[in-house]
Amino acid sequence: MLPSVNGTSHQKIVEAVETTRGRLRGVSPNRDSRGQIIAGLSFGFWTELFKAQHEDLWRGALTRALPGTPQGKRKNVTIALERTRKFRNRLAHHDSLLSQDIPLQLETMLSIAEWIDPDARAWLEQKQRVTSIYAARPVVPVDTLVVSAGIAWPLYQAVSVYVCPPDRVFRPAKYLAFYADKEVKPEVAAILHHRANVEWTDAESARLQNLQGDAHKYDRKVGNAIAESRQRSWTAGRYQIFLLSSPGDARHLTLANPIPNIATGRGSAYVQRHRYTSSHSLQVSSTTAELA
Structure with a gap:
């Protein structure tokens, strides 16, 4: 349960969860399970969750969800998630990736996974094809x-x-x-x-x-x-x-x-x-x- 949610900065979090739950119930009465709600929340929800106004949530609960965060500082998660969110939006809108540092973006995503569980990063590194595809890209002479x-x-x-x-x-x-x-x-x-x-x-x-x-x-x-x-x-x-x-x-x-x-x-x-x-x-x- 979120602490002190009524009339505080956490209200937006509660409203986002309830909106997602209502949308899922509109599809099927039994579809608003915890997993479905998590999957249905926007990427922006997660970046919002780690902003400064939710420092008490970080200290009280979220820090345990990402135990590997460097120096245990919420700001490290905030910046990594925001970088990934912007990159994800570019992908979703089919923007050119020529202006993107793909290896850095990949490392950011793998780092977030590692902060949750090092085994998650190891599994993703084994499965990802970004590195091999990136290595085969046409060489751009602009260096x-x-x-x-x-x-x-x-x-x-x-x-x-x-x-x-x-x-x-x-x-x-x-x-x-x-x-x-x-x-x-x-x-x-x-x-x-x-x-x-x-x-x-x-x-x-x-x-x-x-x-x-x-x-x-x-x-x-x-x-x-x-x-x-x-x-x-x-x-x-x-x-x-x-x-x-x-x-x-x-x-x-x-x-x-x-x-x-x-x-x-x-x-x-x-x-x-x-x-x-x-x-x-x-x-x-x-x-x-x-x-x-």
Whole structure:
């Protein structure tokens, strides 16, 4: 039974369940079993269930349904479910998947299953065909993500990362380039590691920096990035992070010159949020007009 449901934020949950039960009874008087109700609830119902206003439900009951949740924090479930919900909606509307990071979306779904039961993840990994189908996709030559980086560029120069909100969706890319000061910067970094949901606090920074061993090398780099950004007055919250190569790394590309954007006027910026190009185009273009 839901605690304190009357006149509280939980009322919407009760109403959704009752609406589903009524719809099932309209089909058959005996169809509103627990399993049928669960199957009949919308995906949005489940994402709503893990929002901040239901923290008491999480602590009182839902945390036991997902015992493997990282650090036992409801927010990790919220972000994973919301990412999956948006991806599911794209699939349902037959949107193009070229702009989607399919391996990341699959990992998010498998992680949710693992938080419920590790055996569930193992079974799904054995049965899923996404990986093999994705590997057989036609190769797209566009391999570089270009991001708007007025704030991100200085942080990259300090700790070789790119940080942005956790709900941003990207297609797979090999490189990441920065657009700032009306130019594509000459340092085109190889993407070494990507995490879609990181708690951005001083406490989490300290925890990650103190992890030992080669298996935690990326954890320590994430911790260092959090610490550096916090010193630069970045607010606490949640972000996604790309760990990137630095100049001198064999995987790194350095252009002969920055690529200027010579267009003028409102809306003339080469990148508003992010876009894609090829590393080859970056190496042979003299202005962003040639990239476009």
